[in-house]
Amino acid sequence: MTTSEGYLLLALPLIPLGSAILLMLIPSGERNAIKGVTGLASLAMFIISVYVFFAFDYRGDQFQGVIDWPWLQNAGFLGKDGIQLKVGLDGIAAPMVLLTGIVILSGTWVSWKIENRLKDFFVLLFVLVAGVYGTFVALDLFFWFLLYETAVLPMYLLIAVWGSGRREYGAMKLMMMLVAASILIFVAIFGIFTEAGLGTFDMPALFDAEYGRNFQLVMFPLVAIGCGTLAGIFPFHPWSPDGHAAAPTAVSMLHAGVLMKLGAFGIIRLGFQMLPEGAEFWAPALLTLGIIGALYGAVGALRQTDFKLMTGFSSVSHMGYVFVGLGTLNLIGMSGAVLQMFAHGVMTALFFLLIGALYDQSHDREFNHYSGMARRMPIWAIFFVIAGLASFGLPGLSGFIAELHIFIGAFRAYPLVGALAVLTAAITATYLLRMFAQTFFGEPSPRWSSVGEISWTERAGATVLAISIFALGLWPSPWIDRVAAGLEAGIPEVLL
């Protein structure tokens, strides 16, 4: 990847931000213009995401496409290069950028049918996406955190205005829990900047800076809990099922699919890359919380009869695997963690897309109320099965590759944890098959005679996601190469 391709990285957050401003200028009634702008913008984001993913040379430098401009320097406590507008891509961020491109493309398509204030919805959604992209490509800690918070900012209105069910409760709970967690990140960043004493927020410089051991031991939990809350780490996950259940389809897709990964990404960036000694000390705790979360989420999902709550708990469970992978402190387990972030992202986005497609027609999310839906909606059912099989790790699909890495890593580090992780996969299979059996088979209920097949935009969105699931499952080397290169270069040697 050349330096000039860094401008593409910069374009990733700027395209949604610019589109949001453009949308504000379009009158609310012009639905076709709104669809046109959002469609073009999301397509552009998707194409750039795919391009930079493949353009990233995993045999090359750690950070590629690095470009920077000074933003603030030599003022107050800032020294040279105090705060810069600096972007760059590494092997850990590359799959995350790709994931964001995939999810926003399909999320945009399925949101076009929103009737109520379509324009305002997309303005907020695109601000969120700008924050997500920005966090993945930013190489300046100040902007990293600014954009991280930007991704959380629009959530309250997106859920409270366009959500369903207990939307105000879900929105407030999500917002306050996530912002409260940010307090810890704030404090950690202030501490890191002060301890490093470099007068700069440049992230590569901060990765190389020296931090005292005691400082790292104190700061790592702040980062792990602060970012971990967004990633749904047990026991800081309760916002997740409620928030996801209440959110509109595209927001659930982006939130469970991408935003939760920001949290795990934050733990890698600030925790593992900046505070390695702290990470080494706390890794067993992270791993323990991870496996508890995986089991707890799976058992929780087993008890749900609401599609979205079940998927919300399932997200907590799958994100638990990510922490297990990170906590193993070996390359294969950590690679699995990053791969799982991608795999879970596309899989859960597909789940939420399909649930939303059904709910918009039936306004009922209790799956006990359904039967024989495979006959009414065969295409819908096929996509659902693909997502489900990926979820419990069928070979050939994305989940298998990720979970295999995590299981191997876990068995190497702590065999007991590996065994529990496999048990979790079994529970996952149970709750999904139970739901499939209930919903898909049997006599079609006459109550849903008006419910028809999913629309073309939904099919298109689901196809993009399903292709991604197969791609990682059947041809995983582009992902594995980049992630392994990113971790080898980025994670300090004391850890691996």
Add this chain to the structure above:
Amino acid sequence: MNFEYALLIPEFILAGAAAVVLLADAFRRDLGISRRLIPAIAALGALAAGIASLFYADRSTDFAGLIGVDDYTLFFRVLFTVTVLVVILGSLEFVERNIRHQGEFYALLLVSTIGAIYMAGARELLTAYISIELLSFSLYVAVSLAKDDRRSGEAGLKYVLLGGVASAMLLYGLSLIYGAAGTTSYEGIAAALGDSAVQGSPVLLIGLAFLVGGLGFKASAVPFHMWTPDAYEGAPLPVTAYIAATSKAATFALLLRLFGTGLLPVQDDWQWMLATLSVATMVTGNLIALVQTNIKRLLAYSSIGQVGFMLMAVTTVSDASGSALLLHLAGYLVTNLAVFIAVIAVYNRIGSERIEDFRGLAETQPYLALVITTGLFSLSGMPLLAGFVTKFFIFQAAAEEGFLWLSGVAVIMSTVSLYYYLKVIRMMYVVAPAEGEEGRWRPSLIAYGVTGVLFIGIFVVGLWAAPVLEVADDASAVLFG
């Protein structure tokens, strides 16, 4: 000793404009002057003073050590003249309907701005005191100018009585410090207090305590904040906006110069006082704001919470926190004015200050709802907006000085504040408009213009703070450089 009176031209312009406004109002009928001309004169005066202040700044003239017309003063001159201009323009319609004695209203705003500027410029205790009183007395009257609102008179009385007590405290504190230092000039005090014999002496400590109490009252720091909610609620909206902006910022301008230069040698003696005050203020202000139902009272308590953050920057006084405080004040003024001017525009339409009555504003007037939302998000320190950057700088500066715990408390309280701001935002976006009120309406053109500029300002400070920070850094360098 040298005097260069030309440097005071901006204040002459303000005072002149105030006099012209008063005379024009008094002889309006005789001269056949249009009602609209009065605010126009006031606005022109403020504008001219703001432009003039850019040309008249000079660090070498010392005015016998009374005031300094340096970069620091210049920073606040521009800030305060812009503030008064914005308040005048943003409240034209409101003033016509709801204010008795319009001439006095505009004249008082202009005169109090002079007081505010000299609070920033004062380099000597008595000049500082006189400037404070000039600002305060103008505001005591302005608070009670509302037409047909008994709360206004009550607020004015409460404000003047409590303000009198605070002034007495302040004056007593100043006299004790004079007793300890033997001089009233900041420079002289710094030199005298550098002698370790005075440090930690009871006279000095009692003097500092009274000083902090008196200034704490002016800044509405807890526990000297009792007047704030009542004065905010009773005062006409533009006066509330003005108190929240100029009066606060001027007090901090004075605090920073006094504690950053004159009292810096005895930092150990006052730092704990301000730290305590800062924590008490941000905790109390933000927690009480959670239960408010009137938008003015909500903003009053939220501004008390904001004072806690600003006190933090004075506590950890340093070059970095000085420039961070100035940056924060600039961002805070822009944000707060945006919220207030938008609220004034809404009030002109709905005639209510209850948060409940803001329901469905996103349907009936999406533009103002957007401005208020942006402003409130900025006040709570959300990213892309001014509040995030400026708070980040204040908190980081405090952490650099070894006050990471104080930054922690501040971030927690900043998060608490998001909850009550979200309650207002929820009312506007999530709740449907009241029955019979669903129709769209438009604010006046000038309200569009003023809020539009401030709205853009919130984003400019949030995304491109470099120019403001550089100016703030130059200003702060006057004290610490």
